Amino acid sequence: MTGLMGEEARNNNKVEIRSWVERIDELLDASPRYVTALRSAFVRFQTPPPNAILPTAHLLLALQFLVQKIKDELDAKVGKLCLRPITQDDIDAVLHSDPTINIEHPINIKRFDEMARKVLKHVALERGKRLGFFIVGGILVVHLLKGAVRKIPVIGPTVGTVVNMFIPTTVIGAAAGIAGAMHM
Numbered sequence: 001m002t003g004l005m006g007e008e009a010r011n012n013n014k015v016e017i018r019s020w021v022e023r024i025d026e027l028l029d030a031s032p033r034y035v036t037a038l039r040s041a042f043v044r045f046q047t048p049p050p051n052a053i054l055p056t057a058h059l060l061l062a063l064q065f066l067v068q069k070i071k072d073e074l075d076a077k078v079g080k081l082c083l084r085p086i087t088q089d090d091i092d093a094v095l096h097s098d099p100t101i102n103i104e105h106p107i108n109i110k111r112f113d114e115m116a117r118k119v120l121k122h123v124a125l126e127r128g129k130r131l132g133f134f135i136v137g138g139i140l141v142v143h144l145l146k147g148a149v150r151k152i153p154v155i156g157p158t159v160g161t162v163v164n165m166f167i168p169t170t171v172i173g174a175a176a177g178i179a180g181a182m183h184m
Contacts, residue, residue, distance in 0.1 A: 024117075024121060028120075033070060033073045034070065036069075037066050037070050037073070038109075038112070038113055039109070040066075041062045041063070041066035041069065041112075042062060042109050044062070045058040045065070051106075052109070053106035053107060054107040054112050056104070056107065059107065060086065060088055060091060062112065063090075063115070066086075066116055067083055067084075067086050067120070077182055080182055081178075081182060082124055083120075083127065084126075084127060086123065090119050090122055090123055091103075091115075091119060094115070094119050094122050097122075098118065101114070101115060101118070130181065131181050134184075135173070136177065138172075138178070138179075139170055139174060139177065141173065141176060142167070142169050142172050142173035143169050143173065146160065146163055146167070149163055
């Protein structure tokens with residue numbers, strides 16, 4: 001019975017994960033900024049109009065241009081936290097994780113869109129992990145600083161109590177972590 005419940009839970013998680021991916025795709029479909037940036041990047045790097053394909057050699061440049069166009073439309077802080085320039089390693093990681101993607105042949109707009117979505121999700125996930133590490137680091141630094149304040153002779157216990165009341169570790173630490181992530 002327990003094994004069956006575990007199997008059911010795993011299946012429910014797969015559905016939930018799939019729905020998040022679908023939601024991200026729906027957001028991208030509904031975003032005029034994304035659609036405009038995608039078309040602009042494709043048109044800029046495509047072969048002359050009768051073919052309307054993107055040579056494989058221009059994929060990295062087109063994706064970098066796409067990200068730059070998206071970042072230009074976003075607030076600078078959001079762009080820095082969520083996106084970074086695309087590298088060949090990002091493309092290789094996506095190709096490795098999804099062997100169904102074939103970039104051996106020239107790429108049409110539909111395949112470019114599919115590749116761009118996967119690469120953007122990969123980069124956003126990496127940036128999210130990075131931000132999480134900075135937040136945890138910020139909380140740790142604030143916690144250590146509060147401990148150091150408490151150890152100051154004579155005034156430490158009193159000041160430490162006041163600091164604990166007015167400076168919540170999780171809030172200030174998270175804010176410090178986000179600020180650190182924005183500046184690095």
